[in-house]
Amino acid sequence: MTERRPRKDAVRNRMAVLAAADALFNRRESPEDLTMADIAAAAGVGKATLFRAFGDRTGLLRALYEARLEPTMDAVKAGPPPLGPTTPPLARIPALLDALLCFKLDNRRLALALEGTAGAGPYRAANYERWHSLLKVMLEQIPGMADSDFIAHALLAATRADLVEHLAGQERVPPERMRTQLAAFTARVLGTRPTPGSNAED
Template sequence: MPEHRSRKDASRNRQAVLAAADALFARRASPADVTMADVASAAGVGKGTLFRAFGDRAGLLRALYEARLEPIRQAVEAGPPPLGPTTPPQDRVPALLDALLCFKLDNRRLALALEESGSSSPYQAEHYQRWHSTLHAVLEQIPGLTDSGFTAHALLAATRADLVEHLAGEERLAREGMRAQLATFITRVLACGPRPGWTAEA
């Protein structure tokens, strides 16, 4: 019984921390303004509890990001069109990237904080590798399209959190305008096959 209570308390504390972090990121102007001490205080837990549950600030950001992303991930893995696996690849690629762009627009501060956290390459992050792997696999199903791995990187670059923040914050580009421009870019990329006689050395 004590062990069951301990697990229940840990689960409750984790949810309280995620809810507190969620609210703090929504209120603060900059992600850097939110500290682990702020989150612990808002959640009503000790800092030790916070660090035991998430390891560090980057771990907390990843957990919150993954919790928000879960509905999209489920739709991508087993859901209906346009995100689900039964969608034709030419239609699924823009749907996947549009969903990712909308997610980052809806979670601008959190996505920016996560992508800016840590000193390692953002391309090594688990969430990035998952998106790249999914997109790469779908691109490989498109006849005539080469270099699917590089193309996946190039397309994902158009949804980077710092670019989304710049376009939405500095250039004041409206949400639908950004989505339309991304869709046009994807269409052009997918339409570009290798030209006759062209090689990488040319």
């Protein structure tokens, strides 16, 4: 049976909704203030169209998050070093975590809203298992590395949206210092030195 392709107007509506949601999230102080009605009005579609396409507010948040994350995921799947699959794990893991931290910094409010709706922090968010599985596989390739499942969770915990928001928002830690601290932490976990140019502190 041939898989049905989405109608052109459905694809167009979906793109309009994501663009409208993207713009609105960037302008609002808190994502919680943004309703499905707001997004539907900005996109020029009915609320019913919105719910058919995304299911609920969490579905819409997830779709917007995934759209923003897509370039990073493309680099991880098939890109050049240091994120791409040809990079050895000891160099790729710090690069992946740095990219994830930079993404969370650039998308703080959206990441916080999505991870906050997951029911158990970030752990049930759609993309969490993807990152965890990828890190676990890379850790298993490092000789002598034990407990790769737990270590993958621990490394990802350093990029949690609520931690990023606390450090960047409440404590006013500059982004470059956060990246340096993450590089130093990752190096200690992996038993390596921070990547050149990170200026990580021991």
